[in-house]
Structure formats: C-alpha cells, structure tokens
Amino acid sequence: MTEDMGRDGIPVEFRAFVDRAMRRTLDLGAGAALLLVGSRGAGYHDDTSDLDLWIVGDRERLTPDEAREYGSTGQVFADRGDYEAHWTFYDAADLADQFRAGHDERLWTFLNSRAIAGDDARVAAMRCEFARYPxxxxxxxxxxxxxxxxxxxxxxxxxxxxxxxxxxxxxxxxxxxxxxxxxxxxxxxxxxxxxxxxxxxxxxxxxxxxxxxxxxxxxxxxxxxxxxxxxxxxxxxxxxxxxxxxxxxxxxxxxxxxxxxxxxxxxxxxxxxxxxxx
Structure with a gap:
C-alpha cells in the first residue's frame, strides 16, 4: 500500500500528532527542535513503519510533571495512544554527554534524523561535533x-x-x-x-x-x-x-x-x- 504523504514527507495519518508535537516544541522556546527519527528519519521505512519523533531542548523548560518524569526516566515520552506515533523529549546537554560516552544506538539515531520544526542550529552543531568517533x-x-x-x-x-x-x-x-x-x-x-x-x-x-x-x-x-x-x-x-x-x-x-x-x-x-x- 502506498502511503498518503503530506507536507514534510509526513504521512497524512500522522499529521495531527506531528502538529501537536510541533506546538510542544515551540512552547519549549529557543533552541528546541523537533526531529524525525527511527526508520523514517533514516529512510529505512515502509508503509508499516511507526512514527518516531524526538524533541531536543532544555529540561529547565519542562512543566513540573514533565520534569518529574524526566528526573525518573531520563526522558519525557508521549504516545498517540496506539503505539504507532510518539515523541520523546531529551535534554540537549544530556544527549551530548551520552554521545561522548559512546552510546552507539542513540547517536546513530540522532545522526540519521531529520529536523522538521523548531530551531535546529544547536542540533546542526551537535551533528558536526559527533559525526565521527575520535x-x-x-x-x-x-x-x-x-x-x-x-x-x-x-x-x-x-x-x-x-x-x-x-x-x-x-x-x-x-x-x-x-x-x-x-x-x-x-x-x-x-x-x-x-x-x-x-x-x-x-x-x-x-x-x-x-x-x-x-x-x-x-x-x-x-x-x-x-x-x-x-x-x-x-x-x-x-x-x-x-x-x-x-x-x-x-x-x-x-x-x-x-x-x-x-x-x-x-x-x-x-x-x-x-x-x-x-
């Protein structure tokens, strides 16, 4: 089956969820960016693939409930309700520390992502810094x-x-x-x-x-x-x-x-x- 694609290459069925993620990203202020990650970010997807997003920003801007979740799990996770579309918030400084520590899978996911909303200047700088291991x-x-x-x-x-x-x-x-x-x-x-x-x-x-x-x-x-x-x-x-x-x-x-x-x-x-x- 061919997916019905909308703007930014996002399938129409996911558009409403992506729009909500975009609004949450913008609410987090300057420096926050919304990334398309996983199989869709890497270009490995097919029409059965779910939608996986990251919000990369500053943890100081989280709501109190989000801050408690982040302090407990190291992330803030939001799902559409069917496990087919979700976003995960990561603090940019914490991600950088994980990349320096050699977290292969997470770094690969980041390097093979695509920014679709927000301010991607910091994300672009991180891509340059962590493009190759020393x-x-x-x-x-x-x-x-x-x-x-x-x-x-x-x-x-x-x-x-x-x-x-x-x-x-x-x-x-x-x-x-x-x-x-x-x-x-x-x-x-x-x-x-x-x-x-x-x-x-x-x-x-x-x-x-x-x-x-x-x-x-x-x-x-x-x-x-x-x-x-x-x-x-x-x-x-x-x-x-x-x-x-x-x-x-x-x-x-x-x-x-x-x-x-x-x-x-x-x-x-x-x-x-x-x-x-x-």
Whole structure:
C-alpha cells in the first residue's frame, strides 16, 4: 500500500500528532527542535513503519510533571495512544554527554534524523561535533568486538556435539559483531539491531563482508537440518562467518587501522573477556 504523504514527507495519518508535537516544541522556546527519527528519519521505512519523533531542548523548560518524569526516566515520552506515533523529549546537554560516552544506538539515531520544526542550529552543531568517533574511542570498540568474535567462534562446532541451539546463537552473535565493526571501521556508531544489517551494508567494510554474512544468516537452518556433516565447516553459516573473520583484519588495515591486535589478537580477546564493550 502506498502511503498518503503530506507536507514534510509526513504521512497524512500522522499529521495531527506531528502538529501537536510541533506546538510542544515551540512552547519549549529557543533552541528546541523537533526531529524525525527511527526508520523514517533514516529512510529505512515502509508503509508499516511507526512514527518516531524526538524533541531536543532544555529540561529547565519542562512543566513540573514533565520534569518529574524526566528526573525518573531520563526522558519525557508521549504516545498517540496506539503505539504507532510518539515523541520523546531529551535534554540537549544530556544527549551530548551520552554521545561522548559512546552510546552507539542513540547517536546513530540522532545522526540519521531529520529536523522538521523548531530551531535546529544547536542540533546542526551537535551533528558536526559527533559525526565521527575520535579514533581511540572507535579503536577500543573495534578491538573489543574482534576479541569477542575470536573468543566465541569455537562454539560454532557445538552442533556436532548435539547442541545446535548454541551454534545458531553464536552464529547470530558473530554476525552482529561483524555488522557493528563495519560501522565502527569508519568511526561511525552502529544502530539498534533492527537496522544493523542494512546500515552495515552501506559501509566500505560492509561491501566486502555483508553478502557473506547474509548468506550465513539465511542458511542458518542447515545447522539443524544437516547434523551429520564430517566437519562443522561444511555448514554454510560457519564457512561464511569464518571467511569474514579471516578477512576482517586486512579490510581494517585498508581503512587505515594499523593496530597491533590485528596481527596479535591476544589483547583483543583479553579486552572482550574483561568486561562489556566500551
């Protein structure tokens, strides 16, 4: 079904809700901006997509009830009533702190948003400031992800021991790690998992790896359907993912990463075993 589109590319069915969000944005005064975020902001939507908006402004201008909600949850959330259209308020300074701390998914959402009302000067300045991670931040994340992949990939053989569920779960985890590495290799954040494969495929590293990862994930049923293989590498998912793991260091070098752990991955594995991704 083709959506009935109105001004600003907003479907007509959401127009009344967007107009209310615009009025709330303007009520918050100078510096507040209304952003179209999520799948519609990134251009990944279809006619089943919901409408997700952010209001970025100053928490000091919230009403008392909103201020209490923000103090409790870190956001103010308003839904149309059917979970198909909603806006979320974030304080601009708090968002900036989260971006500096490396909140990948939220930063990706912000960078792939579109301002549709209010004063977007501050938003534009934040886009410039946070467009790319500093190299040490991206390097630490890449190192951890490579270490995690190497630490768990041995479990891809567990299906031959009568444990196909573990092999399937580990294959999915490796795929997600590789997709995230594709984004981080260009010092960009990665999105929430529902957009991760698509965002990764749009990167330079993704153009080399994503076709293999897609084959691995779409053929994962082999692990259950063909249990009596001679070696676990006969399964398409294992073969394709191991090829990606082997290829990843050379791609990272081509993209300008010249880290010792690309040749000697022991520090990367140690980082992954020590705690969560930075």
């Amino acid at each position: 190299p040490p931040v991206a390097e630490a994340k890449l190192r951890w992800l490579m270490g995690r992949v190497l630490a768990v990939k041995g479990a891809l053989r567990h299906a031959r021991r009568g444990d196909p569920a573990t092999t399937v779960a580990v294959a999915a985890e490796i795929a997600q790690c590789l997709w995230k590495m594709c984004c981080l290799a260009e010092r960009g954040p990665f999105p929430y998992s529902k957009w991760l494969a698509r965002a990764a495929s749009e990167t330079r590293m993704g153009r080399s790896l994503c076709a293999r990862i897609d084959r691995a994930m779409t053929q994962v049923g082999e692990i259950v359907a063909l249990p009596d293989v001679t070696t676990h590498r006969e399964w398409t998912p294992v073969r394709e993912l191991e090829a990606c793991i082997e290829q990843a260091p050379s791609i990272l070098r081509e993209l300008g990463w010249d880290e010792e752990w690309l040749d000697n991955p022991t520090p990367a594995i140690a980082a992954a075993m020590a705690g969560p991704m930075p």
